[in-house]
Amino acid sequence: MTVPIAKLSFWGVRGSTPTVDPATWRYGGNTPCLELIAPDGTKIILDCGTGLRMLGSRWAAPNGGKAPGTHILVTHYHWDHIQGIPFFSPLYVENNEFHFYSFRSKFLGRDSLKQVFEAQMALPYFPVDMSAMSARRKFKEVDGGDSFTVGENKITARWLNHPQGCLGFRIETPAGTVAYATDNEPGDAKMDESLRELAAGADIFINDAQFTPEQLETTRKGWGHSSWLEGVKVARHAGAKTLVLFHHDPDSTDRMVDSILRQAREEFDSVFAASEGMVITLGAPGDPVQAHMPGTRTALRREAQFHAKVSGVTEGGKDFEEETVVRDISLQGALISLKHLPRLQSELQVTMEAPGGDGVQSMNLRGYVVRIDEGPEKGHVAVGVVFTD
Ligand SMILES: [Zn+2]
Ligand SMILES: [Zn+2]
Numbered sequence: 001m002t003v004p005i006a007k008l009s010f011w012g013v014r015g016s017t018p019t020v021d022p023a024t025w026r027y028g029g030n031t032p033c034l035e036l037i038a039p040d041g042t043k044i045i046l047d048c049g050t051g052l053r054m055l056g057s058r059w060a061a062p063n064g065g066k067a068p069g070t071h072i073l074v075t076h077y078h079w080d081h082i083q084g085i086p087f088f089s090p091l092y093v094e095n096n097e098f099h100f101y102s103f104r105s106k107f108l109g110r111d112s113l114k115q116v117f118e119a120q121m122a123l124p125y126f127p128v129d130m131s132a133m134s135a136r137r138k139f140k141e142v143d144g145g146d147s148f149t150v151g152e153n154k155i156t157a158r159w160l161n162h163p164q165g166c167l168g169f170r171i172e173t174p175a176g177t178v179a180y181a182t183d184n185e186p187g188d189a190k191m192d193e194s195l196r197e198l199a200a201g202a203d204i205f206i207n208d209a210q211f212t213p214e215q216l217e218t219t220r221k222g223w224g225h226s227s228w229l230e231g232v233k234v235a236r237h238a239g240a241k242t243l244v245l246f247h248h249d250p251d252s253t254d255r256m257v258d259s260i261l262r263q264a265r266e267e268f269d270s271v272f273a274a275s276e277g278m279v280i281t282l283g284a285p286g287d288p289v290q291a292h293m294p295g296t297r298t299a300l301r302r303e304a305q306f307h308a309k310v311s312g313v314t315e316g317g318k319d320f321e322e323e324t325v326v327r328d329i330s331l332q333g334a335l336i337s338l339k340h341l342p343r344l345q346s347e348l349q350v351t352m353e354a355p356g357g358d359g360v361q362s363m364n365l366r367g368y369v370v371r372i373d374e375g376p377e378k379g380h381v382a383v384g385v386v387f388t389d
Pocket of ligand 2: 076078162183
């Protein structure tokens with residue numbers, strides 16, 4: 001018997017506008033785009049921010065080409081959720097088929113999303129027009145409250161509180177349920193209730209965490225976004241199992257997102273800060289939610305051998321310290337073999353002994369756990385860390 005497994009990939013996690021500032025490199029600068037592959041092979045894309053371009057450049061047809069098309073849910077028409085469309089190369093390939101779902105905007109009227117396509121590709125904003133897109137495209141209007149099925153997966157849409165409107169989506173697959181609620185501000189009783197309905201018992205609850213709780217109460221009130229604290233409250237109330245903080249502010253550096261994540265983890269057991277390249281697996285036996293951080297973020301490694309003392313916090317929340325040999329290191333990060341299982345996205349202190357001109361020197365580094373894999377030695381895990389300073 002095979003176990004149903006769903007795979008959720010994060011291609012863009014930044015809110016409002018893309019960032020290329022090196023201080024935002026670790027969590028990533030592309031705007032919202034997620035990909036969910038359901039156990040039946042159905043491919044669902046959530047939002048078309050700039051992350052969509054990367055998804056397109058690594059394109060694989062759904063279910064090895066056997067599934068009839070890809071389903072793309074667009075939450076709303078703000079730039080950060082549509083900007084990837086003209087740069088999504090699979091739209092220019094004849095045999096591909098896409099089913100788009102979005103709401104009828106009162107500013108655009110009928111076929112809102114189709115009009116967005118046309119406007120984005122109108123001269124002189126883009127070098128080619130819509131006729132260059134040879135993939136089959138179908139557009140379906142959805143409204144808050146609608147439910148429909150795609151393959152064996154049930155999708156529910158609900159209105160969220162955001163300027164010019166925004167839909168949140170709940171996707172129930174046989175491997176687990178994902179609630180995607182970006183771009184929403186708490187405070188409207190009816191829509192707060194909609195948000196809890198979307199998140200009810202969800203395995204993964206992805207929520208807008210653009211602002212700090214202080215900003216949300218003061219300077220950013222009414223901007224249509226939320227905070228980690230609101231996400232925690234909803235997750236608790238709705239019984240969501242894992243909270244993913246999403247739509248990071250373009251002004252939030254990696255260190256600021258680290259601090260937001262740290263605070264959220266003090267209040268709720270299972271929290272991740274969405275990061276570009278992160279992949280969450282749902283439904284794996286024994287461990288229903290597994291997250292993997294991108295290995296490319298620890299690129300430029302070179303083989304070396306340094307004796308090191310590593311201390312940090314385990315998955316179970318206990319402090320640990322152990323000695324190891326670091327073999328794979330770069331300016332940005334290292335791959336460290338450990339007996340302890342540190343928590344993903346937690347901090348490690350790494351003290352390394354490096355042979356220098358005047359004998360052995362000791363180097364203190366702060367690392368951040370981005371990846372955990374099975375280690376080459378028995379009883380060890382291979383831990384990918386990015387150095388934060
Ligand atoms: Zn947005
Ligand atoms: Zn928006």
